[in-house]
Amino acid sequence: MKLARKFALLAGLSLLPACSTIGAGDYGYSSYALVEVRPRAVGDGSLTVTPPRPYNRHRSILWQDVGDVEDWTQNGPYLDGISFVSGLKSGRYLVRQSKRADQQVPKFRSDMTPPEIAAMLESLYRVRGGAVEFRTLSLQPRPFLGTNGFQLDYEHLDSDECGARAGRSAPSSTASFT
Amino acid sequence: MCRCCPGLNRRSLLAGGAAAAAALTTGRAEARILPKDMVPLIGPGFRPVDKDEQGIWQLMDRAEEEIAGSNLLITDPRLTLYLKEIIGRVGGPAAKDFRIYLAHIPDFNAMMFPTGFAVVFSGLLLRMRNEAQLAGVIAHESGHFLRRHQIRSWRDQRRKTDIFSIAAMAAGVGGAGAGVYLGDYVQLAQLGTLLSLFQYSREMEAEADAMGARLIAEAGYEPTEMSAIWQQLIGEETASARYRRKHRRRGSLFDTHPSEPARMADLKIDAEEVRQTGRTYEVGKERYLATIAGIRPTLLDDQVKLNDPGASQYLIETLAQDGWNGLLRYYEGEVWRLRNRRGDDVRAGQSYAAAVGYPDAPADAWRWHGISLMKAGRGAEAKSAFARYLTMKPDAADAAWVRQMIG
DSSP states (O other): OOOOOEEEEEEEEEOOTTOOOTTHHHHOOOOOEEEOSSOEEETTTTEEEOOSSOEEEEOOSSSTTOTTEEEEESSOTTTEEEEEEEOOOTTOOSSOOOTTOSSOOOOOOTTOOHHHHHHHHHHHHHHTSOEEEEEEEEEEEEEETTEEEEEEEEEEEETTOOOEEEEEEOOEEEOOOO | OOTHHHHHHHHHHHHHOHHHHHHHHTTOOOSOOOGGGOOOSOOTTOOOOSHHHHHHHHHHHHHHHHHHTOTTBOOOHHHHHHHHHHHHHHSGGGTTTOEEEEEOOOSSOEEEOTTSEEEEEHHHHHHOOSHHHHHHHHHHHHHHHHTTHHHHHHHHHHHHOHHHHHHHHHHHHHHHHTOSOOSSGGGGGGOHHHHHTOOOOHHHHHHHHHHHHHHHHHTTBOTTHHHHHHHHHHHHHHHHHHHTTSOOOOOOTTOSSOOHHHHHHHHHHHHHHHOOTTOOOBOOHHHHHHHHTTTHHHHHHHHHTTOOHHHHHHHHHHHGGGOOOHHHHHHHHHHHHHHOOTTHHHHHHHHHHHHTTSTTOOHHHHHHHHHHHHHTTOHHHHHHHHHHHHHHOTTOTTHHHHHHHHO
């Protein structure tokens, strides 16, 4: 049996509207691009999405420097966002990180079970997103992209005290058993 | 022990320039500060009379209002009362005036603000092995207030150069405004600017150590536990750095804190000086462990999920010196699983298997034990472990997935 080779993930987050916007300019969100309402290839191009309404594509916050990732927002990344991860290969990471960094986002492996992928995402939010609390609300099987996926609902409290942010992920390993 | 200060201070110094840096470090204490010389400079119910200090107090009162309402605070009444009782015991003449807050941040840190309120990070509770150690950190912070370090530091910095103050403020604002977790409290309530103005000198840190040793000994705590804290910290940082193939950061000219080995050495001598012949001193291990028992899984979770395997494994093995249990074995497995190197899945599986052999194994240990067995092709045993997980946690967030696995 050959292990699954690719990984696709759809992750969204929404924030409470009362959040402070201090520091928003420091991120340098300069590369916004309109996403029109029509089919559009995202991530590594293997996934096509048709948005129900116009979005803004923007530079990544959490999912840095990985070519297989694409981030959209409607009202700005502090308020809402949706990320597409597609074609992530086994043994790779969701983010680019120094091998010498004390705290690291765990490596993705194609034989990960849903709880393992959920834990990887939790560490991503804790290590890169500044989450000091992370709560899994629901993890349940769900078909995704025509294969066995799952839906993860979660909320996290970050050190910017911005209230609990809610999130939902729908990952799927496009397994190829040979 | 206000460990956030070195990082901030380095940034401030770099921003302020070499001249300011040289000026700041001239206050370095070469001689050891003696506990017997550490007398409190204020009495009960202290209120400032000078205009500049009154101004600082007004600002800090507002800051405390924000912190008191922060959703990062852990408000468990048992824990907050416990901290209040400890600061009431080691707070010297200001014991009844102190306020103390517990912030949910997985770092080894604590800090005292100029008006007499302290903030303890949850990561500190994970690392302390007994009440005497926790009391030692709180006593150290109390020492800053009793020796009036904040106002002395503020006046000292103002006297040196306005350029430095501005640079320090800019560094603080930059840290607070970056929107990225910096591992300290500067982001909370956007206090970076204010905190950056109260950098303690090495001499002040040494004073607070000596004062702290004196305070805990007077309160009946084993004074040698303060040096044990630094021994553990050095061990943790060394383990973390070694794992990432780098050297532990050591004190430099730009550090305003004495280096940890120097502090550990001084505190060992302090402990002998403050000890009174014939008096017994308590460590308070059982009381401490019983009080934090409810939050310990969260503390371990916070640490281990940061995926700093060297530090986490060191911490778990240190805590296990008081005895292995299901909780520690489970988190040992979590360290290996998140590290995810070749063979770590087997190591993690062994730890989960060991964890579920203890009566206190958490439900999650059974879930991961089941996943480990499933991936090893031991389906029947995996289903049994999953069933045990659901029995212990019928409302688990992933119950639907686990049921699917059971089939």
